[in-house]
Amino acid sequence: MFFEADLGGDLTRPGQTKPYKIEVNETKNSWKIALQEEGGEWVRYEISKDDYRIVENIVNLIWNGGSYLIDVYGSGIDYTVYTRSSVRTVKIYNDEALLHESLKKGSLIGGGENLVAGMPGKIVKVLVNKGDVLKSGQPVLIMEAMKMENEMRASAEVRVKDILVKPADSVESGQTLVLFEPVK
Amino acid sequence: MTSNPPFKKVLIANRGEIALRVIRACRELGIASAAVYSDADRNSLHVLLADEAYNIGPAPSKESYLNIDNILKAIKQCGADAVHPGYGFLSENAEFAEALKKAGVTFIGPTPDNIRAMGDKISAIRLMRDAGVPTVPGSGGPVDTIEDAKKVVEKIGLPVMIKATAGGGGKGMRIVREMSELESSYRAARSEGLNYFKNDTVYIERFIQNPKHIEVQVFGDQHGNAVHLFERECSIQRRNQKIIEESPSPSVPHEVRHRLGDVSIKAVKALRYQGAGTFEFIFDNITKEFFFMEMNTRLQVEHPVTEMVTGIDLVQEQIFVAAGRPLSFKQEDVVQRGHAIEARICAEDPLTYQPSPGLIRRCRHPQGPFIRLDSYAYPGYEVPIFYDPMVAKLIAWGPNRETAIRRLDRALTEFTLTGIKTNILMHKSILQSPKFLDGSYTTQFCDKDLEIKMPKLFRSVDDHVFLITAAIAAYNEKRAKSVSDYNTLSRWQSVGRSTTLRDQ
Structure with missing residues (x-):
């Protein structure tokens, strides 16, 4: 096979x-x-x-x-x-x-993956705006899970296409939080 | 089983491994144990192993493990005559201790007054200074002029830290290493304080360059007896939380060790402290001076390392002391024998320290000589998102530090925990780091000195092992699927197929 x-x-x-x-x-x-x-x-x-x-x-x-x-x-x-x-x-x-x-x-190929919650939690703060161009590693939002605040970062250079959550939202594992698109 | 248990039933107002620790202590003493649990903890091991178990509310801590009313209800329901708070949650809550007193139930811990006296950090430092415990040299209050700042520095010596009273997160803080920098740093700290916190009050403290976290385990009873059980070093920290602890400390000289003990006993007596407690000191690894930071009025996570080197069961001693018995040992009976070291196993990414809750698939616990494991992990258990990510504590003992470290390293190798990310490999890399091995590590270790060995450990297994295994699994799944497709074909189709096959 x-x-x-x-x-x-x-x-x-x-x-x-x-x-x-x-x-x-x-x-x-x-x-x-x-x-x-x-x-x-x-x-x-x-x-x-x-x-x-x-x-x-x-x-x-x-x-x-x-x-x-x-x-x-x-x-x-x-x-x-x-x-x-x-x-x-x-x-x-x-x-x-x-x-x-x-x-x-x-x-979406080449555009980097969207930001997805790796675990259930609560959104504390969104650090970017729609249309922002992010560097790889730049903090996108802060999510609280297991008593701790975790910063989630962009994994590649991308543009923020849309933000699907707001502070205080509860999110499930696997839920898409922010949509990215490739930077032209 | 003892003929005369000090209590009939102890309710454990906690969860996780510490709840198990208390259940075990109770069982050995012939005391019944009652667990409490939130909705998220129905399958947690402490619920499965306790003699009784009571639901105390929804998953968030505030509504369950921190909900005094619900816990009081559970106490009434089960008729417990004592409560052990574990660590965290309500363990240092004077209101809870008071509420139990009113309900006629014994709180296995210090008095409400003890908790209050040490709860406020600033007044605790003042109290300790008055009792003759060394505290970090400094201005002791606001420094309003540059002339005053100079006087303070002349008295306590360089380097110093200027801190805005309202400051935090590194803002409004300035380190001064030379007298010539004092004036500009003083001004900068004040203006940052004003800009960020609307308050330009500053104070000055000695800056400790090679800080270590050294703490002393103490015990007091209701009869005025006070003992110490020597020190633990807990300088290996990430996110300001300890992850490796050992006793004795490799950095504390013999005579300093005895001074630490003497000072701690003096403090216990001054406080009329009852039960188990821990004095935390910041230790200057260059000058070997120690300064009081705070006191924890409860059992510590890392208490097992003290138990391993002294042979004293701290939880059972807490129970005896709470029941009014005098301490079961005297200072001269307490001997530090050999070396013990503990690694906190957490459900987290070992590089980013992000928590990794979820379903534990496989769990194989380490075994063998001189290993102790306090774990609440089991295969099929889902680590909830609501609480601390620590799932186990692995402790090794050896006649000397080197042997203890080797045993811990060996036991970490045996520890299999899959389905979630864990910091097991991070622990292994710490144990191989030169600064850890020679004992010179400070509280900055994880930020400054770790990385070196990490990538190598993370790639110690050939990529082909992963690929071969995944490929065979994928092959087997595809095969199984095509077989089941065949089985679900309708009778007519199967007949048709076998006929065709026969014809060929």
């Missing part, structure tokens, strides 16, 4: 992803996996099914001299993988998913 993937979630490189092509082939006794980072060579692995076990819903992968206890979850195109206190998010597309993604993104 052929996939395209985006590896992200490295907390020290917020917003950055690395594109990969992946091929997965299952045989009776092993997994054959080929990976290619964009612009790089194909790297091929054969992992015996004995080295890829699911124990109590957790994957134990014995690989390259290491034994990894891995918690992987997700469905559709979004997967989250935890191991050794590290976490990555992996977007995995096959043909069908690729098409769906491009439709969803539409003209």
Whole structure:
């Protein structure tokens, strides 16, 4: 089965992803996996099914001299993988998913993503106005969650297209707070 | 089980790991425990593990854990004869302590007068100074002229900090390192005070250049006995909140340690303080001087490190003292044995410190020699958004600091908590930082000295491990889906399909 993937979630490189092509082939006794980072060579692995076990819903992968206890979850195109206190998010597309993604993104490609609440909370203050051009990292609004005020910042240079919340609004996790558009 | 429990039933006016801590203390003493919980905490571990549990209102703290009327109702309902407030919430609320007294229920904590005396920070400093406790040298009041400012600086020495009385958030504050800067800084602080806070009153204090947070655990009883249980160092802080604590402090010399203890005992006696309390000092790591900052009139989050080095159960001692018994030990019985260190595990982004509440998917707790874990996390538990993000405290003991640090590091490696972000990796990187290891760290550590090891730790696992695992998961999901699609085909379609297959 052929996939395209985006590896992200490295907390020290917020917003950055690395594109990969992946091929997965299952045989009776092993997994054959080929990976290619964009612009790089194909790297091929054969992992015996004995080295890829699911124990109590957790994957134990014995690989390259290491034994990894891995918690992987997700469905559709979004997967989250935890191991050794590290976490990555992996977007995995096959043909069908690729098409769906491009439709969803539409003209927003290159415009940076909109500001979305990562957790439920309350809006304390909005620091920008409609039409403002923001630098990457510039504070957009302050949201209160878990007793603390959190500043939410723009992840790229964008223009504020619309502001969908006002101070004192309660917001849900995943709710879009501010719409951005690309700066021409 | 003791033959003579000091109380029949203790209601715990708190949640999270500290509620569990109190439940455990009660159970060991043969005391029944009653938990209280908000609507958001029905599934919280303290509710599941207590002997009894009572709902005290909606999720926001104000309407539940801070709602004195609702808690009084729960007390009446369950017939508790004592209340343990834990830390935070109502633990330093004199009105609550007073209300319990009126209801004939014992508050496991200091007297309302004790709480009030230390509650106001400015009057607490005055009180302590009068009791002979060192406080930060300074003007002790407004400095109205530049001539007065010069006199103060001549007396207390440089560097100094000029602060606007109404100031905050770094505004209206000036550090003066040389006498020649005094006049301009004095003027600047006053004008900033006027511009930002409409008040140009300023005062002057010694500026501590390498500040450490050192605190002393104390205990007093109703019979006038007072003891200290040595110091803890809590200089590793982020957002002005402690995240790593240890005892003893690697920076406090032996003779200073004893002075800290003596001064603290004097203060406990002057206050006629009853129960567990903590004197917080700012410690100058160059001059090794210490100055009183404030007193916490309650149990601290980091009390386990003291328990580990002294072998004294602080929560049980609180219960005994509240019941009117004399302290169960004398000063000479208190020995600092070995070294203990605690890491606060929080549901938060380890780099931005933003809270990360949500569903805990997997939770594997560390085990093994000389490890203590006070945690309320379990798989399937949803960390609510309403309260503190701390979900666990991991404590390690060793005969010396190096061993304790290595054990804590090892236990952090074993700790698996997924579904939410945690600061486990941040703790690991702190434990590898040279300034932490040599003990020279100050309260500015997280802002100034951390970054170095972080990126390396966050990339210690090969990217291919994540990709392989995610790809196999995606493959399995696709396969499972196509199989189920096949299963849901109508009978006619399946027959048609198998016929076609047979023909091939």
